[in-house]
Amino acid sequence: MGYRKVAIVGAGxxxxxxxxxxxxxxxxxLASKMALDQAGLKLKDVEMIxxxxxxxxxxxxxxxxxxxxxxxxxxxxxxxxxxxxxGTGVFAPIHGxxxxxxxxxxxxxxxxxxxMSSCHPHPQGAxxxxxxHTTEQPLKPTLIWIFALEMRRYMETYGLSKxxxxxxxVKNKNNALDHPSAQVAEAVxxxxxxxxxVLAEPVNRLDISPAxxxxxxxxxxxxxxxxxxxxxxxxxxxxxxxLDTSYWATKDLYYPRYVEKAARMAYEMAGITxxxxxxxxxxxxxxxxxxELHHMEGLLLCERGEAARLTAEGYTARSGNLPTCPSGGxxxxxxxxxxxxxxxxxxxxxxxREEAGKRQIxxxxxxxxxxxxxxxxxxxxxxxxxx
Amino acid sequence: xxxxxxxxxxGVTGFFSVSPSLSFKELTYTAAVKAYEDAGLHPKDxxxxxxxxxxxxxxYSIFDEYVPDxxxxxxxxxxxxxxxxxxxxxxxxxxxxxGRFRIIAVESHSKASNVKTxxxxxxxxxxxxxxxxxxxxxxxLAGLEMNRFLTETGNTEEQCAxxxxxxxxxxxxxxxxxxxAKLTVDDxxxxxxxxxxxxxxxxxxxxxxxxxxxxxxxxxxxxxCxxxxxxxxxxxxxxxGNPWSRTFAYADYAQLAAQKAYKMAGISNxxxxxxxxxxxxxxxxxxxxxxxxxxxxxxxxxxxxxxSGATLADGIFPVNISGGLIGVGNTFEAAxxxxxxxxxxxxRHEAGMRQIPNACRGLVQSWRGVPTATGAVAILSNE
Amino acid sequence: xxxxxxxxxxxxxxxxxxxxxxxxxxxxxxxxxNGIGIGKYLASLKEGMILAAYCQKCGRIMLPARAFCEMCxxxxxxxxxxxxxxxxxxxxxxxxxxDASRLKPDxxxxxxxxxxxxxxxxxxxxxxxxxxxxxSNVKIGMKVKAxxxxxxxxxxxxxxxxxxxxx
Numbered sequence: 001m002g003y004r005k006v007a008i009v010g011a012g013x014x015x016x017x018x019x020x021x022x023x024x025x026x027x028x029x030l031a032s033k034m035a036l037d038q039a040g041l042k043l044k045d046v047e048m049i050x051x052x053x054x055x056x057x058x059x060x061x062x063x064x065x066x067x068x069x070x071x072x073x074x075x076x077x078x079x080x081x082x083x084x085x086x087g088t089g090v091f092a093p094i095h096g097x098x099x100x101x102x103x104x105x106x107x108x109x110x111x112x113x114x115x116m117s118s119c120h121p122h123p124q125g126a127x128x129x130x131x132x133h134t135t136e137q138p139l140k141p142t143l144i145w146i147f148a149l150e151m152r153r154y155m156e157t158y159g160l161s162k163x164x165x166x167x168x169x170v171k172n173k174n175n176a177l178d179h180p181s182a183q184v185a186e187a188v189x190x191x192x193x194x195x196x197x198v199l200a201e202p203v204n205r206l207d208i209s210p211a212x213x214x215x216x217x218x219x220x221x222x223x224x225x226x227x228x229x230x231x232x233x234x235x236x237x238x239x240x241x242x243l244d245t246s247y248w249a250t251k252d253l254y255y256p257r258y259v260e261k262a263a264r265m266a267y268e269m270a271g272i273t274x275x276x277x278x279x280x281x282x283x284x285x286x287x288x289x290x291x292e293l294h295h296m297e298g299l300l301l302c303e304r305g306e307a308a309r310l311t312a313e314g315y316t317a318r319s320g321n322l323p324t325c326p327s328g329g330x331x332x333x334x335x336x337x338x339x340x341x342x343x344x345x346x347x348x349x350x351x352x353r354e355e356a357g358k359r360q361i362x363x364x365x366x367x368x369x370x371x372x373x374x375x376x377x378x379x380x381x382x383x384x385x386x387x
Numbered sequence: 388x389x390x391x392x393x394x395x396x397x398g399v400t401g402f403f404s405v406s407p408s409l410s411f412k413e414l415t416y417t418a419a420v421k422a423y424e425d426a427g428l429h430p431k432d433x434x435x436x437x438x439x440x441x442x443x444x445x446x447y448s449i450f451d452e453y454v455p456d457x458x459x460x461x462x463x464x465x466x467x468x469x470x471x472x473x474x475x476x477x478x479x480x481x482x483x484x485x486g487r488f489r490i491i492a493v494e495s496h497s498k499a500s501n502v503k504t505x506x507x508x509x510x511x512x513x514x515x516x517x518x519x520x521x522x523x524x525x526x527x528l529a530g531l532e533m534n535r536f537l538t539e540t541g542n543t544e545e546q547c548a549x550x551x552x553x554x555x556x557x558x559x560x561x562x563x564x565x566x567x568a569k570l571t572v573d574d575x576x577x578x579x580x581x582x583x584x585x586x587x588x589x590x591x592x593x594x595x596x597x598x599x600x601x602x603x604x605x606x607x608x609x610x611x612c613x614x615x616x617x618x619x620x621x622x623x624x625x626x627x628g629n630p631w632s633r634t635f636a637y638a639d640y641a642q643l644a645a646q647k648a649y650k651m652a653g654i655s656n657x658x659x660x661x662x663x664x665x666x667x668x669x670x671x672x673x674x675x676x677x678x679x680x681x682x683x684x685x686x687x688x689x690x691x692x693x694x695s696g697a698t699l700a701d702g703i704f705p706v707n708i709s710g711g712l713i714g715v716g717n718t719f720e721a722a723x724x725x726x727x728x729x730x731x732x733x734x735r736h737e738a739g740m741r742q743i744p745n746a747c748r749g750l751v752q753s754w755r756g757v758p759t760a761t762g763a764v765a766i767l768s769n770e
Numbered sequence: 771x772x773x774x775x776x777x778x779x780x781x782x783x784x785x786x787x788x789x790x791x792x793x794x795x796x797x798x799x800x801x802x803x804n805g806i807g808i809g810k811y812l813a814s815l816k817e818g819m820i821l822a823a824y825c826q827k828c829g830r831i832m833l834p835a836r837a838f839c840e841m842c843x844x845x846x847x848x849x850x851x852x853x854x855x856x857x858x859x860x861x862x863x864x865x866x867x868x869d870a871s872r873l874k875p876d877x878x879x880x881x882x883x884x885x886x887x888x889x890x891x892x893x894x895x896x897x898x899x900x901x902x903x904x905x906s907n908v909k910i911g912m913k914v915k916a917x918x919x920x921x922x923x924x925x926x927x928x929x930x931x932x933x934x935x936x937x
Contacts, residue, residue: 003486013773017780021789023516030777038771055448056469060794062443062511065469066759070628076643079625079761080478081469085449091466095478102481120793122870129448133802134812135834136897138929140868145882145897148862153884156860156910180776201863201905213780243455243465245840249884249895250833253860261462269487350773357772375452410805413837420843430843446800456840503799511796520792 003269006100007226007233008093008218008385010039011346016183016214016334019117024059025071028113031215031339032073035109039219040229046219047105049079052092052112054337054374057126058119072111072217084241085130085374086287087381088112089216089341094239094383096220106222113215114336123211130376132246147208148200150253150377151290155202157254157305162202164308166193168289169206169331171317176328178358181343183334184210193289209287209329214336216343232353237367238270238384248376259298259373262380267300270384272367275300279384280365281351282322283344285372286329295371296324298380323361326351341372345383352387392480393608393615394767395490396426396601399728402565402716405500406595411445415496415597416457422492422599423459427611430459433601434488438467439475439495439720443508446501458494458599472598472724473753473763474623479602489604496597497718505593513758518630526590528630528757530582533672535635537584540679544584546690547671548575551588551713553693554668557700558710560740563725565594565716575671589671594716598724614735619748619766620652626760633760638673638680641752644764645681648750652766657683658704662746663733665726667754667762668711677752678706681764700743708733708741723753723763734769807836810849816926818918819851822890833887833894852889854916855937859884859895863905879905885914885934901933912936 012034014020014027022030028051036043051072056064065081072079082088082095089112096110116123127143155165170193176185186192188206196206226233242262245251263275272278284295293307301322302310310316316324327333327347330340348368350356371382398421400406400414409417423430438454447453451467458465468475472495479491502508509525537543549572558567570588578588608615624647626639633639645657654660664683668674675689683704684692692698698706709715709729712722732738733746747769754762781789804812807823811834814821822831823846825839831850838845861883865873873879881900886893900908901917914934924930 011773013776014778015776015780017778019781019786020778021781021785022778027778034777056442057448059515060511060796061515062508063441063469063755063759066512066625066628066755066761067514069625069761074625075628076624076626076639078623078644080474080623083449083451083467083469084465085451095466098478098481098485101487102484104481104484124870125868126448128868129446130452131897132453133446133800134804134808135928138927139882139897139899141882141897142864142866142868142870144866145862145864145880148864149860149882149884152862152910153860180774183780199864199866201865203862214778241464241466242462243451243460245461246453246456247832247834249859249897250893252893253884258462262464265464355772357774375449378452378455407803408805410803410808413805413807416838423843443798446798446802457838459840459843461840498803501800501802503801504797507797507799511798515794516792519794 004101004103005223006097006220006236008349009221009226009229009233010035010219011349012038013181013216013343013346014214016181016212016336018183018212020115020213024068024113024115027115027213027215028068028071028111031217032109032111035217035219041219043073045107046073046109047107048099049074049077049109050092050095050099051081052088052338053081053114054086054088055126058116058123060118068113073109084379084381086337087372087374087379088338090345090370090372090381090383091241092338092342093218093345094241094381097236097239100220100222106225108220109217110220111217112338112342114339115213116211116336117213144200144203146377147288148203151202151288153253154290154294160308162194163190165290166190167311168286168292169193172286172325172329172331175318175326176332179328179333181333182328183212185328185332207289209331209335212334212336214334214339216339216346218342218346234349234352235386236383237386238266240265240382242380244378248378253377255304256294256298256380258378259295259371259380260300262382263299266382266384272384276302279367279369280363281326281348281361281368282324283327283347283370284324286325286331287335289331291373292325295373299369299371318361326359326361344370348385352385390484391605391617392483392602393617394600394731395603395608395612395615396422396428397728397731398422398425399563399598399725400596401563402594402596402718404565404594411496411498412457415494418597418599419458419494422601426601428601433490433492435464435482435491436460437475437479437491437493439470439472440467441469441720443511444502444719458492471753471755471763472721473751473765476600476765477621477623477763480618480621483602483604489607491602492599493602494599495721495724497595497721499593499719500595509757525757526585527582529670530585532635533585536672536676539636540687542675542687542690544576545572546694547589547675548572549693550668550671550674551575553699554707554711554713557708558714561710561715564710564714566592567710567714585670591669591712591717594718596718596721598721598728600727614769616731616734617768619768620648621765622647623763628760630758638676640760640762641677641680644762648764648766654766657681661748661750663705663708663743664750665709665730666706666752668707668713669717669754669756673754674706681752705743708743723751726751730767734767808834811835812926815930816924818921820854820887822850822852824848824850830891833890833896852887856885856887856914858910858912858914859886860910861900861908881905881908898931899933902935
């Protein structure tokens with residue numbers, strides 16, 4: 001189609017931890033510095049910056065983008081914050097793509113920083129006010145309600161058991177043992193997940209990713225610059241995003257139709273017509289284990305209702321036909337919302353460059369997809385990368 | 388790049404101190420219906436949508452959840468930027484330049500009247516470690532900056548008061564304005580002190596309202612509308628993020644953004660090359676500081692320029708014909724949208740009582756307010 | 771380049787306890803304008819009725835009541851009262867509070883549910899809670915009915931319905 005080509009040329013990531021000593025801006029700095037170093041660039045080479053971060057309520061700072069600015073290198077630069085809820089981490093590099101593909105700049109720094117631990121007594125509290133202030137908040141909803149509601153609807157629709165879903169947690173937490181950023185990598189078993197504390201039936205504690213502090217960054221460059229900087233650029237081939245209605249209780253939660261719409265937008269741009277054949281590695285968003293299954297289906301990587309069976313068969317293991325969340329995902333590496341999404345994009349970047357170390361999947365993958373989800377069961381953000 | 392991008396539709400609600408008859412969704416819907424009607428489009432014709440908003444001004448943790456329905460954007464590519472309206476416009480401009488999008492809608496709104504502790508929300512933006520524990524009203528930063536600005540440049544409090552008198556008077560001719568008034572310089576100078584030398588009437592008061600703009604690529608714009616208003620230059624910058632490290636005498640963000648926007652639009656002499664400007668005047672001194680920073684006035688001369696009447700609606704270089712934030716009301720992220728609306732009306736020669744003769748090219752400049760050093764500049768033209 | 775070392779170290783609980791911390795409890799207060807659609811919806815709840823909006827173009831009867839049809843992009847045509855009964859679309863049995871603290875063993879479990887309201891278009895559900903039912907007896911597809919507060923106690927809020935119970 002003749003779009004200006006955009007590549008990822010460097011990536012940086014911090015450790016994901018429960019309580020960081022560093023402030024939000026300091027975390028943003030650590031990831032940004034590492035990404036620039038890896039790309040062989042200095043801050044002065046960066047022309048524009050876009051930052052992704054989830055609710056201000058975590059940090060307890062209004063206009064959080066402005067607060068994180070100095071750590072993301074934003075002083076005296078065109079700098080903006082993008083925010084599509086939990087979908088932000090994958091949207092941030094899409095935003096960076098917009099910057100570079102438009103010709104507005106040749107080098108754009110994309111930073112995601114999330115410090116959830118500042119919110120007391122628990123980061124969960126920040127989610128109280130995601131519900132409609134008039135028609136829902138008076139019911140005193142908790143974030144976990146909607147996941148439990150959605151998980152039950154999904155399981156019931158396809159007749160899945162808790163074990164069918166929990167295998168995702170087992171796979172991802174074990175995958176994360178090989179990730180240097182991992183907060184909660186654990187060699188857990190299926191029994192561990194099934195026997196963990198019940199929080200909101202059908203959700204157990206080990207079905208859920210932990211709240212985390214963490215940051216990640218990537219450097220995007222135009223074709224000429226990318227080829228000068230690296231002999232292994234990874235191209236952004238497709239971008240897609242989609243937002244469903246605010247009236248979340250009026251749609252069937254069993255299927256993320258907004259993820260499908262976002263995926264189709266990205267695939268069309270990338271010329272992908274048979275995703276399950278043309279994509280070799282996937283990082284769908286897995287804040288809860290059932291979400292990975294839900295999102296595999298939304299991403300058209302398998303038929304609806306099939307994702308659990310494929311997982312049980314090892315299809316999504318690192319050695320399987322379609323390695324899924326080889327990083328360890330949010331369930332294993334940790335879930336500092338926006339930074340998680342970008343961590344997933346970085347995982348695809350590393351896998352395609354064959355630089356994923358112990359996590360490297362076999363077979364020289366050429367095309368990968370990362371996806372995040374957000375808001376009240378509403379946002380899908382999808383990016384397709386190609387070596 | 389560089390595909391030309393035009394504003395092909397625009398809609399605003401009026402702006403009011405309060406707006407109890409409409410919910411934020413209904414308010415935005417009103418502006419969106421007008422904008423789409425103005426562009427002759429249905430929301431299904433729009434390729435992507437952008438909202439500029441901040442969570443704590445809405446009272447939600449993830450406000451992005453609540454934006455699609457009232458834009459006709461359910462199951463469409465929608466994004467939120469926690470940024471100023473002009474920055475959002477800039478993202479739309481870039482999206483069209485990728486070649487992947489033809490038509491983009493950009494929305495912002497204010498329900499500031501619903502925020503019962505507005506000062507607390509504003510103070511919540513201060514650095515939690517270094518500044519917030521001082522427990523000062525966030526306007527103190529404006530007082531600090533104003534003091535240093537006046538001292539260093541020689542502009543005076545009286546000249547700042549002239550800004551207030553001019554903008555509130557301009558707003559009398561703007562049917563959308565919430566805070567129009569006929570005032571004297573003495574009224575302003577004798578108003579209650581907030582943070583010396585800042586006084587109550589130096590600061591813009593909040594307002595409710597919504598604005599939506601529809602952008603289109605050159606090809607679409609020419610097919611869609613008779614009077615496309617072209618974005619010839621657009622740029623945004625953040626200056627020194629930490630307030631304690633700033634150069635208060637001028638606004639670095641405005642200077643940087645203007646230089647880049649001028650270059651894009653081929654402007655070498657702003658006063659000669661532009662017919663008018665809409666300048667962020669959240670505080671009176673900010674209009675003067677911004678005029679000096681963007682090169683319309685030399686250092687220390689913006690006050691004289693204002694006092695001499697040069698920036699009146701019938702002056703040689705009209706500034707804030709709309710009434711600015713001081714006259715129309717501060718709608719926060721939406722504030723620059725109102726200025727864009729007024730600029731578009733001038734350039735279409737549809738500004739009614741406010742119309743200046745032969746308007747051809749205008750500038751809109753924004754600032755995200757205390758405690759930020761972030762702002763944008765756009766150059767709009769009808770040819 | 772393979773990333774083997776990443777910066778940042780988390781604080782242990784002990785280190786965290788010792789660290790100097792600055793806390794701030796913001797006084798954030800809002801009073802949201804209900805406007806036309808939700809205003810009518812709440813007024814109707816006060817009268818003991820659930821109000822939906824009808825769009826004659828798409829034929830949907832939508833919940834909650836709204837002033838415009840977001841899909842057809844036009845004002846809704848009229849408001850209609852729907853039944854106060856419905857079907858459980860999905861539910862959860864919740865053992866924790868909003869701040870992730872645990873409910874005590876003797877505290878009743880919260881049972882939030884999406885309830886498709888009878889008389890509204892198919893799939894038009896609302897979030898509410900279930901009551902007067904053993905958690906283990908709740909089923910998807912179960913028929914439930916609103917249990918209203920007495921008229922004198924109703925304020926025009928979603929909580930004017932205390933909960934939905936099986937019938």
